[in-house]
Amino acid sequence: xxxxxxxxxxxxxxxxxxxxxxxxxxxxxxxxxxxxxxxxxxxxxxxxxxxxxxxxxxxxxxxxxxxxxxxxxxxxxxxxxxxxxxxxxxxxxxxxxxxxxxxxxxxxxxxxxxxxxxxxxxxxxxxxxxxxxxxxxxxxxxxxxxxxxxxxxxxxxxxxxxxxxxxxxxxxxxxxxxxxxxxxxxxxxxxxxxxxxxxxxxxxxxxxxxxxxxxxxxxxxxxxxxxxxxxxxxxxxxxxxxxxxxxxxxxxxxxxxxxxxxxxxxxxxxxxxxxxxxxxxxxxxxxxxxx
Amino acid sequence: xxxxxxxxxxxxxxxxxxxxxxxxxxxxxxxxxxxxxxxxxxxxxxxxxxxxxxxxxxxxxxxxxxxxxxxxxxxxxxxxxxxxxxxxxxxxxxxxxxxxxxxxxxxxxxxxxxxxxxxxxxxxxxxxxxxxxxxxxxxxxxxxxxxxxxxxxxxxxxxxxxxxxxxxxxxxxxxxxxxxxxxxxxxxxxxxxxxxxxxxxxxxxxxxxxxxxxxxxxxxxxxxxxxxxxxxxxxxxxxxxxxxxxxxxxxxxxxxxxxxxxxxxxxxxxxxxxxxxxxxxxxxxxxxxxx
Numbered sequence: 043x044x045x046x047x048x049x050x051x052x053x054x055x056x057x058x059x060x061x062x063x064x065x066x067x068x069x070x071x072x073x074x075x076x077x078x079x080x081x082x083x084x085x086x087x088x089x090x091x092x093x094x095x096x097x098x099x100x101x102x103x104x105x106x107x108x109x110x111x112x113x114x115x116x117x118x119x120x121x122x123x124x125x126x127x128x129x130x131x132x133x134x135x136x137x138x139x140x141x142x143x144x145x146x147x148x149x150x151x152x153x154x155x156x157x158x159x160x161x162x163x164x165x166x167x168x169x170x171x172x173x174x175x176x177x178x179x180x181x182x183x184x185x186x187x188x189x190x191x192x193x194x195x196x197x198x199x200x201x202x203x204x205x206x207x208x209x210x211x212x213x214x215x216x217x218x219x220x221x222x223x224x225x226x227x228x229x230x231x232x233x234x235x236x237x238x239x240x241x242x243x244x245x246x247x248x249x250x251x252x253x254x255x256x257x258x259x260x261x262x263x264x265x266x267x268x269x270x271x272x273x274x275x276x277x278x279x280x281x282x283x284x285x286x287x288x289x290x291x292x293x294x295x296x297x298x299x300x301x302x303x304x305x306x307x308x309x310x311x312x313x314x315x316x317x318x319x320x321x322x323x324x325x326x327x328x329x330x331x332x333x
Numbered sequence: 334x335x336x337x338x339x340x341x342x343x344x345x346x347x348x349x350x351x352x353x354x355x356x357x358x359x360x361x362x363x364x365x366x367x368x369x370x371x372x373x374x375x376x377x378x379x380x381x382x383x384x385x386x387x388x389x390x391x392x393x394x395x396x397x398x399x400x401x402x403x404x405x406x407x408x409x410x411x412x413x414x415x416x417x418x419x420x421x422x423x424x425x426x427x428x429x430x431x432x433x434x435x436x437x438x439x440x441x442x443x444x445x446x447x448x449x450x451x452x453x454x455x456x457x458x459x460x461x462x463x464x465x466x467x468x469x470x471x472x473x474x475x476x477x478x479x480x481x482x483x484x485x486x487x488x489x490x491x492x493x494x495x496x497x498x499x500x501x502x503x504x505x506x507x508x509x510x511x512x513x514x515x516x517x518x519x520x521x522x523x524x525x526x527x528x529x530x531x532x533x534x535x536x537x538x539x540x541x542x543x544x545x546x547x548x549x550x551x552x553x554x555x556x557x558x559x560x561x562x563x564x565x566x567x568x569x570x571x572x573x574x575x576x577x578x579x580x581x582x583x584x585x586x587x588x589x590x591x592x593x594x595x596x597x598x599x600x601x602x603x604x605x606x607x608x609x610x611x612x613x614x615x616x617x618x619x620x621x622x623x624x
Contacts, residue, residue: 203502210501211494 043075046133048082048124048164049099050155051142052106055169055196056083059139060099081131082124086142088112090120092127121155129162140168143256146265146285149176160184160192169196171266174273176284198270199224208278217278219318224270227254227261228293228313232330235301236310241294263292264313264328271315271326279317281324289327297330304332334366337424339373339383339415339455340390341446342433343397346460346487347374350430351390372422373415377433379403381411383418412446420453431459434547437556437576440467451475451483460487462557465564467575489561490515499569508569510609515561518545518552519584519604523621526592527601532585554583555604555619562606562617570608572615580618588621595623 047063049056063070063078070076080097084090089111091097102112128136138159142152149172156173159166160181173181174194185192195205203210208217223229227248234244245262248254260266268288275281293313301311314331317324338354340347354361354369361367371388375381380402382388393403419427429450433443440463447464450457451472464472465485476483486496494501499508514520518539525535536553539545551557559579566572584604592602605622608615 203498206502207494207498211497 043077043135044133045076045078045135045137046081046128046131047078047137047139048084048128048159049080050084050121050125050138050140050159051170052083052085052088052102053141053143056139056141057099057103059141060103064099076135079133081128081133082120083112084119084121084124085112086119089118090124092120092124094127094131119151121151122158125155125158125162125164128159128164136164138164138166140166140170140173142170144171144260144266144269146260146269149173153177153181156181156192157184160188160190163188163190165191165193167191167193169194171197171269171273173197174277175269176272178273178276179282194273198273204274205277217319219316220274220278221314221316223312224274224315225261225264225267225313228264228267231262231293232297232301232311232313235298236305238302241298259292262294264290265292267313267315267328268326271317271328274315275317275324275326279319279324281317281326283324283326287326289325289329291329293330300330300332309333334368334426335424336367336369336426336428337372337419337422338369338428338430339375339419339450340371341375341412341416341429341431341450342461343374343376343379343393344432344434347430347432348390348394350432351394355390367426370424372419372424373411374403375410375412375415376403377410380409381415383411383415385418385422410442412442413449416446416449416453416455419450419455427455429455429457431457431461431464433461435462435551435557435560437551437560440464444468444472447472447483448475451479451481454479454481456482456484458482458484460485462488462560462564465489465568466560467563469564469567470573485564489564495565496568508610510607511565511569512605512607514603515565515606516552516555516558516604519555519558522553522584523588523592523602523604526589527596529593532589550583553585555581556583558604558606558619559617562608562619565606566608566615566617570610570615572608572617574615574617578617580616580620582620584621591621591623600624 070078080099081094082092083097083102088106091113105112125138140152140155152170152172153176156166156168174197181192198204230248231244245258255261268285268290271288272283272285275283304311309332311330312333315328317326361369371390372385373383374388374393379397382404396403416429431443431446443461443463444467447457447459465488472483489495521539522535536549546552546557559576559581562579563574563576566574595602600623602621603624606619608617
């Protein structure tokens with residue numbers, strides 16, 4: 043069975059995905075009878091490329107790393123064009139793999155990419171929290187209407203199944219709430235603060251290690267956790283919320299004192315995300331909590 | 334869609350299941366278009382009953398609680414007979430729900446019941462660890478051959494999805510090992526020992542609370558954990574093991590000293606079940622470990 047894919051976004055996640063697809067080629071053929079072909083790649087700053095016979099992702103990654111645009115196009119965003127072309131493919135399976143960076147203000151342009159994919163009759167898989175955090179209800183309904191899948195398991199808790207956990211293994215369960223740590227940068231910073239490291243030094247280490255978001259406020263002000271909380275609440279509890287509606291308090295220089303004080307009586311400060319169903323709707327929050 | 338069920342075993346689990354089925358009647362009709370009917374109930378000591386028009390489970394439970402046999406039969410085990418009759422039902426869905434007690438020597442007669450159900454073309458759902466711990470490979474192959482389901486999610490970790498977690502949400506993942514606490518009686522006893530309670534007193538409390546198995550050696554000698562470990566290893570790692578092949582060490586009076594000693598340096602003793610894939614096959618164990 044032939045599957046044609048369009049990669050919208052081609053940063054670390056998109057490139058690693060393309061490599062995995064290549065490494066697992068034999069396994070996909072054997073276990074799933076799948077012959078996957080990357081028909082197009084689009085980027086924000088490095089142009090786009092499309093070839094119905096298949097694009098070589100390793101060559102594309104090499105061009106970007108060398109500072110060259112992907113093709114002879116003008117370097118603009120060809121995402122909608124490669125989605126349009128994918129929809130005309132004769133493949134049995136057409137999948138748009140969306141891996142652009144989260145926009146915390148409105149989840150764009152990821153929502154528009156996913157919407158365009160679903161409208162064109164392609165399955166949409168996104169690693170971006172935006173679509174589920176800002177527009178789950180609309181996109182889920184659209185996918186059902188077009189008979190395609192809208193999937194986003196990797197958007198929250200990376201490789202750990204959480205959306206599928208509920209969807210596939212707990213069909214008879216009504217989720218009344220959830221509570222947990224869902225941002226790793228702040229979690230590492232809080233541990234470092236307990237050990238006496240300064241906030242700035244701990245954050246700098248997280249950035250060097252590639253764990254922190256490029257914009258640190260997404261992590262330390264709780265925006266990343268709020269986007270994940272909104273996505274979880276929308277999907278698992280049918281809330282209709284957004285990251286902006288999540289009650290949110292981040293961590294900062296002042297948290298060091300709190301973390302050390304908690305440590306002194308055997309407790310810990312963690313940035314806890316939570317949601318619970320109330321008579322007034324689903325109430326969500328992200329805030330430092332002593333545990 | 335009509336579903337006819339046979340309940341093989343009718344203790345606490347079987348009776349609670351029958352009540353749930355009744356409480357959720359409207360919801361099953363609405364969400365799943367399912368009209369479930371209990372066509373037969375068999376017990377080890379209280380006889381059996383079958384009625385193609387449906388058996389009233391509440392009445393049956395009342396008779397057993399009053400010390401009366403389920404019907405005018407001789408009180409013998411009618412499990413195979415009700416499975417045979419279920420297989421002749423005209424229902425769209427035929428399901429044998431097996432909830433007998435674990436036999437740690439060979440997993441019988443649960444394996445025979447499940448085998449008979451599958452061979453007769455009925456789906457088999459069991460809450461008993463035996464079938465997966467002793468005969469997973471055979472029963473799984475038989476179910477596939479007959480085009481029916483062999484399910485046992487409730488056998489390990491009760492309501493928490495573990496078999497389905499792997500099957501439904503991690504299809505691309507190869508499980509190399511697992512490690513965890515899977516017996517609650519010993520876990521409660523170990524906590525009590527840390528608090529200075531005696532082993533006998535802690536065990537007696539667990540038995541009164543209905544948490545401990547009727548035969549305490551199933552818990553404290555690690556047999557329950559070994560059966561769960563074998564089931565997990567067989568299903569998740571395609572091992573071909575049995576509870577007897579699990580390296581096993583339980584807890585006893587001597588564990589109190591260990592638990593208190595661990596506590597004194599901020600550690601805990603837990604009965605840890607583990608499995609790992611090695612070149613020589615899957616190695617499994619259940620033993621007290623300092624964590």
